[in-house]
Amino acid sequence: MRIKHPTAVAVVTAALLTAFLPQPAGAAGGSLVAAWPMNEPAGARTMTDSTGHGHRGTVGHEVLTGTRISGATGYRFSRLEPDTPPPHPGHIVSVPDSSALDPGTRDYAVTLRFRTTGKFGNVVQKGQATVAGGNYKIQIPNGIVQCYYRGSAGAILISSPRKLNDGGWHTARCERTQKGVYLSIDGKLAASRGGWTGKIANSWPVTLGGKIDCDQIDVGCDYYNGDLDWVEISAG
Template sequence: MTHARTPASPSRRGRRALAAAALAAGLATPLAAVPAAPAAAVPAGATWALDFDQSLLGGLLPSDRVTDVTGRGNDGRVRLARGGALRSVVGALTGSRALQFPAACSGAACPAAVVKVPDAAVLVPRTRPFAYGARLRLPAAAVTHGANVVQKGLWGDRGQWKLQVDDGRPGCVVAGQHDGDLRRAVVAAPRSIADGRWHELECRRTATAVELVVDGAVAARQAAPAVDVRPGAAVAVGGKGVSSSGDQFHGALDEVWLRVG
């Protein structure tokens, strides 16, 4: 998969000023932990992407902004509940940062944390070919039965695109209208990736199929027509929401992205 560099990072002086301000507020990791030159990349041609490299804080606060690095302005906002937190941690690539989501938990009182991106036309594929994915790390202790990495739309909506790691196994869901009916394709990898290492996951929808790609290799494929995918909901990263049944993701994300066309 061909990647392109994200926009240039702030100057050394700018990074030190940002980190100093955050430390004064008691929120940041020590300056030594701030990368000198973030190197994370998102796929060439991405129409939306969050790479989390701009997050210098030790923990993100409710309503903190997460920048869309394509420059189109489809930024995310942090949503937290029941003591949930998002931490900035070392990412998959040299100098990159990632978001660590809450630890695995069971019960209605579990902490929750997601990033929500408002609905926008560029996030709605309709009948065009599209792809979306993430770079993530999932230890065995973070595996749960429901774990949504990124999604737009819910199961019963007019359409949906979703990447999940239920029971540690990556999977793609693409749903939309076809000949007046809701058609859904669900593909999943045969094995878990909950090994504590970084992995690249990609879901591809072509005119004839939906494919799941794990670390550059096709892991699952299902023939499917090019349905009209037009979910009207916000994009949710790290779970479908902060309710007690939000399918919370418990690993770390270095980037999430979407490419339409």
């Protein structure tokens, strides 16, 4: 039998595949831990936490604040050559360590609105690859958004199915629950993987725009190149 409507078949097939993805529990959306609107004026060196919880950040001198981009006010992180010394500590925003910013054993989510044409960089993270207590991060290697959680029970990494370094604004949500890790792009579930990562709690700050402990020789700083409109952290 000849199929007269291949497009309709493709849509149904895609819908069926999506239906089999594990769905996020959504519990992490219930309580904001920190919210950084990034609406400070040009030259600001303090990032405000609009929740009132006091998780203020220090803005590095190379980060451009008060930048107007396509109707939004945010932070701009300029391009730096990867793995090329010296390191640029002024390229990042750093928020002091707090147990409230650790996932612990809770459901936990990091959501951000970003815009980039770059091909690499760590956008937000707490801890690095080998630190005690685990770590989490959102990174964009080759324009692919990746969501990563590493805890006492293991690590899970998931990736967006397509590149998002197209110069347009996108929202990414990286969520960890008891059942798995979920990545949503622009409000739609894009990737997921079942499993439990365990407790995540370290003594490191939250950083935006790259690593805080790096030398661009033995440890690359993975500096983000692009814009950030806002970042939020929520926990169940």
